[in-house]
Amino acid sequence: MAGLPPGDPQLVSMIVSHLKTQGLFDQFRRDCLADVDTKPAYLNLKQRVDNFVSNHLSNHTWSPHLNKNQLRNNIRQLVLQSGMLEQGVDRIVAQVVDPKINHIFRPQVERVVREFLSPGSCSEEPLAPLPPAKQKARERIKEGELLCSLCVFVLE
Template identity: 85%
Template sequence: MSALPPGDPQLVAMIVNHLKTQGLFDQFRRDCLADVDTKPAYLHLRQRVDNFVSNHLSNHTWSPQLNKNQLRNNIRQLVLQSGMLEQGVDRIVAQVVDPKIHHTFRPQVERIVRQFLSPGSHVEEEEPPLAPSLLVESQEVHPQHGGGPSRLRLLTVPG
């Protein structure tokens, strides 16, 4: 790979472009969009916008002379100015995207970035490896139960 230092804007742009050509962003978008309409934040935002539009339209009487495009644009501007979309989208992101970042998106991005930075040096892995760590056996004492060790679960990770 090139001798660009980590964080260099050119290197970052090259990596982002590579992720795009691999279709990763499209896959993430599809995964998130598949979940959006089931989340409470989306359903709440949709209800708020529907109510807002209905209330606004209730103040207008339909006539053949009514300029529907102008009315539509006016409603769109009012919805944008209300701030409800920004708040609602933030909540949707928190419910749809945030839970996927560390367990789904990050391992896939890291794998492709490793392949990009060192092509041919990594064997394709089914699962991303666990970060090396040392887990120490411990005992919890529960005075209210007369003390003694709690159930222990040990996981050994080669480091």
């Protein structure tokens, strides 16, 4: 770890693994999932999927010989192919995750990263300001890594 430069993929991977072992991603997932079902994007997506499934099922006649597993898999594929999930999930992330990034997630991530990089010398003070170009680069790296990881864990 000592010789790895900031932004090195191996260092980023080690930090993400450390964040996971600290339970931070699980906490973020719980926080986000607690809010999901109250957001308009989720309710809208749920209604759209319910309507899509109802319309599809209205074209089928039930019989005891109907292969429910095959019908279920067919509907699942049609929903995935429709693209409504991708759009809906993007809106859900915008409503649930985005508002929490700067005020809730970032301070906790920064604290754990400081502890990881300098064990025993962690202070609650924010990191020293960087020049604007380096700050933007650091934010893009952190937000990209964090958001990708968060999305994966929140939506699992």
